[in-house]
Amino acid sequence: MKLSTNKRNTIEHQGICHRDTGFKPVHRCTGALVFLFFLSFLLGASFKPASKVSVKKLKNGHFRLLVDRKPYIVKGVCYNPIPIGKNHESDWWSDPNKPWIVDGKLMKEMGVNTIRIYQPGDNPEEVKKVIRDLYELYGIRTILGNWLGFWEYPCPFYGDKDFQERVKNEVIRMVELYKDEPGVLLWILGNENNYSCLGRVNPWSNDEIDKEPDPQKKNAIRARIYYSFVNDIAGKIHEIDPNHPVALGNGELLGLESANQYCPDIDLVACIIYRGRTFGNLFNSLKATFDRPVVIAEFGADVYDAYLKKEDQNMQAFFLESQWRQIYSNIANAPQGAGNCLGGTIFEWSDEWWKHDENNPDSWKVHDTESNWSNGSYYFDIKAEGNKNMNEEWFGIVALSEELEDGLNKRIPRKAYYVIREFWKNPTIKKPKVKGKK
């Protein structure tokens, strides 16, 4: 079981050159490179060596994320700054108004130290610019991910070797492009792709699966194929990038029994969890099924009360504060916690107005209040019609205004922004007041 890349990667790293920047961590570089590094520093170049990020298992079985040997709690947000009137295809990376500069400043003031990007843009130079700006100006690190072809039409053919090879090459290209960026924190492979193994979302098959009559065995075959594929990519990443851990982006804990069997090269799990006020038994359950640390890579609450039909910032702040308290209750050495949580990235930084009706450009300019789905865990507004209480366009801890400021939609932090800012300043792990089990 590989939990930390430290030992193996230190050995492997000695023969690897970093083609993009020409710089390596100073303690591993030759004298000439050390000289070049200091020279560039003296000349005002802003490059820094890539940080060494690793996962360490402590003697008590708890896990800790280390960045340059220092403990690091991921205090993050999912970042996708789509302007009002645009949809997910909007190339914000090339926006001359640089939304990440405005957002990064607000994030730093809040205490955010990490952003999560689901998949980088097409232009590597623009992507590097964003990562560098956030890191150099605000000290904010970036988690980079890849969808692993999950949304490809008609479905992700994980049982097809050509499909696997193409996706793997795409991921490897991402790693090669950005692994030497000092601001990169870690890689996340996929995002809820495991649901396709259960046939719930984007179902896929191959001959082997088609021949199997038992549906439970079909799912088991899919899980073996998918998690083996992800592990294959993770192993390849470790070969070329010894400095950053690789996370498995998983919806809930579903399928992790299979991951335990087929994913020895995965360093941590990046879980997508929407359980309202609490994460329940998630941390202990993970320990029992796939003993890896976890970053809660998506969690949060929408701010729109679908029952009362109005924005309710208290409701969103209540859920987020409770969720962060649970995260801190389960970081390494916290009393009574599972000790396997490395932090989280809130879904999400700012609202996305395009989401409710993504095929209708007119609706991208409207902040839709119609709910998309139901989740009883967010119980304040569960009495909404049809119990539909989740408003996909309203998850931001920062609201967007139609008013422009320096060419960007004006950012208006919501109450959750301030509540979490205060929580991070002085994290307290309080006992819940209610009697019900969390």
Added chain:
Amino acid sequence: MKKILAVMAVVFLAMPLCIYAQEEKTPPKEFVVYVDKNSRANHYIPSGWMGDYGDIKMNDQFMENPQDGITSIEFKYSGKKSQGQGWAGVYWQNPANNWGSKKGGFDLTGMTKLTFWARGAKGGEVIQKFVVGGIKGTYPDTAEVEMGPVELTDTWKQYTINLAGRDLSYINGGFCWVTTADLNPEGCTFYIDNIKLEADSTLKPEAKKQESMPFYVYADRSTVGNHFIPSGWMGDYGDIKYDGASKEDPYLGDSCVKIIYNSKATQGARWAGIYWQNPANNWGNVDAGFDLSKATKLSFWARGEKGGERIEEFKVGGIMGEYSDSDSASIGPVILNKEWTQYTIDLKGKDLSYVIGGFCWATNIDNNPEGATFYLDEIKYE
């Protein structure tokens, strides 16, 4: 003498005031819900008829064999499902028919228990639960406490609902009974008398106990041991027919559960399922989970009418709300055999300290385009 008389007059006049003042300070020892028809001590009215209200007949001045006083209340429940609900009950409210729209509740702070007397006409009548509080609305009750199921005897017996430690600062639903047609397929007649709240300072708040195993979700149609109610109908709930008292070849005992899913997508969801909940319709909004920490598995027997029916998921736990299940576990998809087959959900390593959703099944049109009829029996935690 005048002076003495004046002093005595003052003393006599002042005494009642002193006594009154003392009464003001001392909280009452009891608070009556119902003792006798037309008693001025009664504070609540049995006006809140629920579920299959057409199945209920009430005689609130039944004079034969009262437990105390002159009358008791007779309830006749036919179990005919007049409104198609499969259950019925009566709330004692103040004022009558107040479902939380008026501020009529009482501050019962200081009371620690509710006691009442009950008996069945024959003995063996099963009341699913007795409840204090729990009415919602604009003026919601501050507590909801329940007890049950209770199997009545044919002689008067006193029952107690522990209210110690509960917030009773506003209670509009002073008392309530609920039962189901499954528990009483032939209907039942029962009597209730002397319902009152009492201040017993020796009573301690009830600790949640770890339930002993086996712990049944469903054993037989009218068994007191059925701890969860199949009330959580999901998705295309109009596609489901549920019979909790099917006599068609039960695996054990005199009955089993028969479910007909007709896959018509009545609500447009294209799937359907049922959660067994405690109490009925608890989607995490009522603090009422069982502590099933001793369980290592849930087992049940199932068969399809033809064989080949596909159930996407059998599940325990997983209800999320203000009060969430502490964990969840599932198996599936399962293709049912025509013969009874036992299935097991492994619960080792799971946190079952709080379970509202005792059992659940779900299936869909895509895998059952012609619908599915299947049977369940002996659903239990072990």
